[in-house]
Amino acid sequence: MELYLESVNPYPEINQRGSDIAYRRVDSMLRALGLQHAAMRGIHTHRIITASIVIWRNTGQPLEAIAAEMTLSEIKSGLHILTQQLTVLRKQLTHETLLLTLRKTDIPNQYPEVVLGHTAPNEQILSQLMTEFQTQNMPMVQRMSMGASTLRFETMEEVTSHTAAFFHKVPILFKLLFFGSIVAFYYVIYLFAK
Amino acid sequence: MSLRQNYRSKAIRQRIFFFGLCGILEAFSVLLFADWLQRTGMTTAKWTLLGVYSILSLGLVFGFAQSFFGFICLIRGRDSLRITRQLSLKSQQVPDALESRVALLFPIYNEDPIRFFNGIASVYRSLEATGLLAHFDFFILSDSTDPNRWIEEEKQWLEYTHRLNAKGRLIYRHRVSNINQKSGNVSDFCRRWGSQYDYMICFDADSLMSAECILKLVQLMDQDAGLGIVQTMPGLFGAETLFARLQQFANRIHGDMSGAGLNYWQQGEGNYWGHNAIIRLKPFIESCALPELPGPRPLGGRVLSHDFVEAALMRKAGYEVWLAYDIGDSFEELPPTLLDFLARDRRWCQGNLQHGWIALFGSIPLMNRIHMLNGIYAYLSAPLWLAFLLISTLAAYSWERSGLSLIIRDSWLPFSPASLQNHGLVILALTLGMIFLPKIFTLFRLVLDKAFRAQFGGGRRAMISVCLEVVAFSLLAPVFMLFHSAFVISILTGNKVKWTTQNRSNRAYTTWAQAAQAHLGQSLIGILWATLCWMIDPTLFFWMSPLYVGWLLAIPASVIFSHSEGAEWLHERGYLITPEIVMPPEIIQSLMDYQAEESPEPRPIEALREDFGLIQVALDPYLNALHLEFLPRRKNQKQQTTHSLKAISQRLIEQGAPALSTQEKDRILNDPYTVRALYQEIWTRPESELHPWWRLAISRYSRRSIYVSDHNYEKAYR
Numbered sequence: 082m083e084l085y086l087e088s089v090n091p092y093p094e095i096n097q098r099g100s101d102i103a104y105r106r107v108d109s110m111l112r113a114l115g116l117q118h119a120a121m122r123g124i125h126t127h128r129i130i131t132a133s134i135v136i137w138r139n140t141g142q143p144l145e146a147i148a149a150e151m152t153l154s155e156i157k158s159g160l161h162i163l164t165q166q167l168t169v170l171r172k173q174l175t176h177e178t179l180l181l182t183l184r185k186t187d188i189p190n191q192y193p194e195v196v197l198g199h200t201a202p203n204e205q206i207l208s209q210l211m212t213e214f215q216t217q218n219m220p221m222v223q224r225m226s227m228g229a230s231t232l233r234f235e236t237m238e239e240v241t242s243h244t245a246a247f248f249h250k251v252p253i254l255f256k257l258l259f260f261g262s263i264v265a266f267y268y269v270i271y272l273f274a275k
Numbered sequence: 276m277s278l279r280q281n282y283r284s285k286a287i288r289q290r291i292f293f294f295g296l297c298g299i300l301e302a303f304s305v306l307l308f309a310d311w312l313q314r315t316g317m318t319t320a321k322w323t324l325l326g327v328y329s330i331l332s333l334g335l336v337f338g339f340a341q342s343f344f345g346f347i348c349l350i351r352g353r354d355s356l357r358i359t360r361q362l363s364l365k366s367q368q369v370p371d372a373l374e375s376r377v378a379l380l381f382p383i384y385n386e387d388p389i390r391f392f393n394g395i396a397s398v399y400r401s402l403e404a405t406g407l408l409a410h411f412d413f414f415i416l417s418d419s420t421d422p423n424r425w426i427e428e429e430k431q432w433l434e435y436t437h438r439l440n441a442k443g444r445l446i447y448r449h450r451v452s453n454i455n456q457k458s459g460n461v462s463d464f465c466r467r468w469g470s471q472y473d474y475m476i477c478f479d480a481d482s483l484m485s486a487e488c489i490l491k492l493v494q495l496m497d498q499d500a501g502l503g504i505v506q507t508m509p510g511l512f513g514a515e516t517l518f519a520r521l522q523q524f525a526n527r528i529h530g531d532m533s534g535a536g537l538n539y540w541q542q543g544e545g546n547y548w549g550h551n552a553i554i555r556l557k558p559f560i561e562s563c564a565l566p567e568l569p570g571p572r573p574l575g576g577r578v579l580s581h582d583f584v585e586a587a588l589m590r591k592a593g594y595e596v597w598l599a600y601d602i603g604d605s606f607e608e609l610p611p612t613l614l615d616f617l618a619r620d621r622r623w624c625q626g627n628l629q630h631g632w633i634a635l636f637g638s639i640p641l642m643n644r645i646h647m648l649n650g651i652y653a654y655l656s657a658p659l660w661l662a663f664l665l666i667s668t669l670a671a672y673s674w675e676r677s678g679l680s681l682i683i684r685d686s687w688l689p690f691s692p693a694s695l696q697n698h699g700l701v702i703l704a705l706t707l708g709m710i711f712l713p714k715i716f717t718l719f720r721l722v723l724d725k726a727f728r729a730q731f732g733g734g735r736r737a738m739i740s741v742c743l744e745v746v747a748f749s750l751l752a753p754v755f756m757l758f759h760s761a762f763v764i765s766i767l768t769g770n771k772v773k774w775t776t777q778n779r780s781n782r783a784y785t786t787w788a789q790a791a792q793a794h795l796g797q798s799l800i801g802i803l804w805a806t807l808c809w810m811i812d813p814t815l816f817f818w819m820s821p822l823y824v825g826w827l828l829a830i831p832a833s834v835i836f837s838h839s840e841g842a843e844w845l846h847e848r849g850y851l852i853t854p855e856i857v858m859p860p861e862i863i864q865s866l867m868d869y870q871a872e873e874s875p876e877p878r879p880i881e882a883l884r885e886d887f888g889l890i891q892v893a894l895d896p897y898l899n900a901l902h903l904e905f906l907p908r909r910k911n912q913k914q915q916t917t918h919s920l921k922a923i924s925q926r927l928i929e930q931g932a933p934a935l936s937t938q939e940k941d942r943i944l945n946d947p948y949t950v951r952a953l954y955q956e957i958w959t960r961p962e963s964e965l966h967p968w969w970r971l972a973i974s975r976y977s978r979r980s981i982y983v984s985d986h987n988y989e990k991a992y993r
Binding site for chain 2: 102150
């Protein structure tokens with residue numbers, strides 16, 4: 082029986098290292114999105130890489146950058162379709178809010194084709210999303226003043242300003258005070274030492 | 276304003292007893308001391324000693340009187356003027372309904388998010404079980420500056436919101452700039468949401484309060500519109516190191532007496548300790564804005580210890596501030612080691628010394644002035660004691676060198692002992708009595724109250740534990756004295772303190788190197804002092820021994836007390852037992868259960884650990900979205916700012932996160948445009964243009980692989 086090994090590189094036009102990098106990049110993105118099923122993730126990654134190679138052939142840009150752009154674009158279009166459908170049903174969601182709602186569900190793992198914009202969401206998915214949807218219910222912000230402090234230091238202000246003015250008028254006194262403190266300090270030491 | 280006007284005459288009578296006793300004891304001890312001094316002739320040194328002793332004995336007298344009256348209240352079993360009794364708070368009953376809305380505030384500043392949220396979850400579940408959760412909203416007020424902590428907080432907020440099914444009841448807010456630290460954090464809440472709630476309850480990052488405790492506080496506030504603040508008496512829990520366990524034991528066994536004594540004289544003019552208290556929001560917002568203190572920092576400028584000032588302002592506005600010392604189930608953790616404790620004390624020292632401005636020159640009620648002076652005394656007494664002991668020793672040295680004979684005069688006072696030596700012993704006995712009699716009161720309580728001693732492991736063991744605690748803290752007292760003296764001097768000479776995150780973890784112990792660095796100076800002082808005393812007189816050497824022995828043993832004590840083996844050894848033999856150990860309250864048990872849960876995610880690999888928060892925001896679509904949801908939308912950003920952020924962002928991508936400073940990472944994380952663009956940029960960059968650090972992050976990124984620790988690689992890929 083003859084055995085022959087087929088090439089393990091499914092993208093013969095591109096070197097293995099290049100396709101590897103691109104594959105891992107897209108795989109990481111889909112895994113980050115929540116597509117945990119490895120085989121399903123592999124299918125979508127392969128699809129995206131294959132489509133990216135067409136663009137790579139025409140533009141010569143790095144394959145991983147093209148593939149990542151394509152992946153992000155598919156995710157964005159999937160989120161756009163979902164937000165439109167949900168807007169029809171209830172209320173406007175931003176992409177961020179939708180992502181946070183998606184995170185609570187298993188939809189990216191169970192229905193990646195919906196999140197990647199290939200299939201329209203069915204009633205069940207929309208209903209599940211609306212059930213899970215919760216805004217961060219911030220109580221209405223009514224900005225108000227904390228008021229001004231009712232504590233005053235009139236006595237100290239008067240004392241400090243008068244003292245400062247006095248020393249300003251008679252600067253020699255300030256110097257005398259300083260040297261007087263030094264003399265007092267050594268006098269105390271002298272008293273204890275004698 | 277209060278409905279309970281009839282309590283005032285009783286309160287005045289109690290204050291007369293209290294301050295009367297203080298006055299009598301102070302006069303007695305100062306006269307006795309003055310008499311003793313004059314018997315061998317007054318000198319400048321002795322006048323100084325008399326002046327210092329007068330101040331120091333005032334503090335001792337005050338503390339003793341507080342313990343004495345607290346002991347009387349507890350032994351009699353009826354303190355009719357405590358606030359819970361006045362308002363007939365039913366001890367066991369949970370109310371069927373509430374009228375008010377309460378905000379529970381959980382400020383956080385770079386603390387462990389997991390422990391923090393576990394605490395919140397415990398409180399949440401506790402309130403949920405009462406069926407009254409609808410009246411409460413939980414506000415997580417973050418001032419965290421560490422990007423990792425910040426992002427982890429957001430992530431944990433999301434996780435716990437789902438887990439608790441909090442449905443908009445758990446609100447997270449991160450401040451861009453942490454002006455005024457904790458007080459500014461709370462003020463920000465008051466500005467944004469304060470008008471929508473009747474009361475707020477402030478927690479610390481390590482605080483716990485059960486639903487029953489919270490509901491009792493709310494009931495008190497509902498029943499009397501004249502109450503501004505009701506402070507609980509937090510018990511310490513969670514201690515694992517020997518130092519922390521000793522503290523916890525001392526707090527729990529003496530705490531009731533201390534609280535009852537404090538309440539005895541302060542009544543409705545009490546104090547606020549910054550957490551584990553309920554506050555009426557309207558007067559707080561209207562009247563409790565903090566003043567800017569005159570003069571330069573560290574004593575001037577913004578108020579560091581805001582709680583005392585807020586209590587004074589609340590009183591000034593005409594509301595009462597009470598200590599509900601008998602409401603249990605209010606807890607907090609404590610620093611695990613001596614050095615951590617002292618680091619916290621350094622901050623508190625500055626805050627308390629700042630109160631000098633207000634205590635001396637601000638127009639506040641008299642009782643609040645006394646609270647502030649008490650707080651100042653707690654730290655100022657250290658250099659005064661040091662000065663007292665130093666002057667005494669130097670005076671004795673000076674006398675010995677003089678070679679003069681001692682001529683003893685008659686005493687002025689009829690009750691002074693004839694012998695000079697006995698006279699000195701009486702003064703010493705009086706001083707030591709005031710310090711240690713409160714411990715004797717506790718021993719009496721253990722003898723008289725069966726239920727009380729059962730909580731602490733039984734009578735004999737509890738008594739031995741009290742003795743152990745007394746010996747341990749007598750050993751550490753000279754260490755505290757020197758450190759506090761250094762704090763006071765450094766603050767008065769203009770050295771500021773930064774608000775740093777407190778170590779609340781029991782896992783960090785003090786190494787010998789750290790202990791030597793911290794305490795070597797003290798040990799040297801101990802050697803010098805001991806030598807001087809020996810040269811003067813062996814008797815003086817003996818009398819001063821508690822002082823320098825503490826300094827000489829500071830290094831080993833600091834290390835040994837920071838470990839948990841000693842605490843475990845004592846615990847196994849039934850010593851240093853507290854009620855929380857004998858029968859953990861539900862709220863603590865709930866926290867322990869949460870803490871015991873295995874984390875679903877192992878630690879990130881070391882190369883990515885330090886900037887893990889940033890990695891998650893850059894690579895994870897959900898955490899990127901979450902972070903963006905929290906950031907305010909900025910309009911009309913200056914071109915200069917945009918360019919600056921772009922430059923930092925470029926450096927981040929080209930050189931990796933380790934190349935950026937914490938401030939630069941903070942700037943990026945605070946800008947929604949940069950955060951959104953970063954996610955797009957990192958993923959779509961060609962491999963050759965990415966820094967190896969980012970290549971590593973991307974290649975390892977997944978919800979599992981990024982967390983793979985070096986030891987758990989196989990487990991993650993099972």
